Amino acid sequence: MRLKYYEIQVKVSLPLFMFNLFKKDKPAEPTPIPQQPTTLPSSIPEAPILDQATNNLSWAEKLKQGLSRTRNQLGGQLVGLFGGGKIDDDVYEELETILLTSDVGVAATQKLLDDIKNRVKRQSLSDNSQLREALKQALLELLTPLQKPLVTSTHKPFVIMLTGVNGAGKTTTIGKLANQFQAEGKSVLIAAGDTFRAAAREQLQVWGERNNVHVVTQDGGDPAAVIFDAVNSAKAKGIDIVMADTAGRLPTQLNLMEEIRKVQRVIDKALPGAPHEVLLVLDANTGQNAVMQVNAFDDALGVTGLVLSKLDGTAKGGVIAAIAQSRPIPIRYIGVGEDIADLRPFNASEFIEALFS
Known part of the structure; x- marks a missing residue:
């Protein structure tokens, strides 16, 4: 099947109103790479300093x-x-x-x-x-x-594959979700599948340290092999949830889109039927470009849920309406701040009332 080609351009936003609201080829058998002990950075950045009054808000x-x-x-x-x-x-x-x-x-x-x-x-x-x-x-x-909350109790381990362009907020989303899942009494393992960027691995290690969650990572390793190891480790240890980070990419980067398909196939080989959730993280500031990203990644991977991040820094919340009409994929979470608790399940009624109140 020929891949669809999507050209994503950054457009200058016009004045916005609220809405601004509002086959598969058989993969080569991956060779698991022995997991090296995770070495945390010697200096772990401090968590963001947040205004206490903001923290006390409902x-x-x-x-x-x-x-x-x-x-x-x-x-x-x-x-x-x-x-x-x-x-x-x-x-x-x-x-x-x-x-x-x-x-x-x-x-x-x-x-x-x-x-x-x-x-x-x-x-x-x-x-x-x-x-x-x-x-x-x-x-x-x-x-x-x-408005369809994510349900993770259907499989053990429940494997979540996160994808999206660089800068959308994937690693931050992983850290916040790890904290929420643990608060629900679930064990979590993180796979640092973005082996192209050392900063991404280090950021996940920081989140893992803060949440006391093990992070499977390798310097310059094959992304599919890293995630393959993580899934097998979770199976052996009885872990509830595996979150697999992937390298950021634009859908126009056809070689990288094929690479992420390989990662998806390898996850299925490690655990048939997985990943159980393919989460696409979107930066709300990108407006209509977010809609094009949804279409492209959904065509390539079969996206099952969306995370709309950085709604606190944009007047483009209305992109949600465009997504709902174009590809009504469930919005699992929305992010409205830097606090670890500022990522919550999407509720349409609350969202609209906040826009009109």
């Missing part, structure tokens, strides 16, 4: 705070539109313009407009101030199917 408050940029865009562009007056074609045209000049995308924009128009007709709405609630309900209907 999750709802942190979510609202983290989405403040997206929410401010919403208020700025929609306050005039929904300020009162007759619902007519001009109002719909202006709303369409707001959506199209954001990262919601053409398909999701049309979906939301059609939904809103149907609600206006069914509920006999006449004042455009009533469109605010109609928009919230249309978003809720679009995003709710993505």
Whole structure:
């Protein structure tokens, strides 16, 4: 099968509104490489210094705070539109313009407009101030199917393969998830499969030290062999969850995309049926590029879940709507801060309320 070619370009974002919300060839038999003892860096970086007042906030408050940029865009562009007056074609045209000049995308924009128009007709709405609630309900209907928490109790070990482009937040996500899984009473093992970057291995070792989790790593080793060793170790030791990091790549890097397919096949060889979850980590700041990444990685690997990170630093939260329309893959987690507890399961209702409150 010929690989699809995706060209991902970094685009200059236009003014955003909230939405900004809102076969296989048989692989060569891998030769397991004897695991070398993990050597932690002599100097482990300190955890980020966090404001105590921020730490004391509830999750709802942190979510609202983290989405403040997206929410401010919403208020700025929609306050005039929904300020009162007759619902007519001009109002719909202006709303369409707001959506199209954001990262919601053409398909999701049309979906939301059609939904809103149907609600206006069914509920006999006449004042455009009533469109605010109609928009919230249309978003809720679009995003709710993505609200499917990750269930790790179906297999032991449960193998999670994490992928994404460099800088998306894979290693940080692994560290935060390791902490959460341990809080649930589950044992965790981390495989440092990004053997191309020493910094990635070191960062995972730091997370492993903080969480008292063993990290399987080798300097310059074959990524597939490192993860193969980790899965076999987890099987032998009765570990509950294995998280396998992979090298960051753009879908245009065809040789690396083939390499990650090899990693996926080797995991299945070590434990038939694994990986049980393929998590794609996305940087929310990339807007529509995130949608293209979802399409490309899903075509290559069959992505089963998404992690949307760095929502606290962007006004592009609306990319979630574009993803929901393009590829409704479950959003397992969203990240709204640097604190280890600032990665939580996606809840569509909480998300929308934080954007409109």
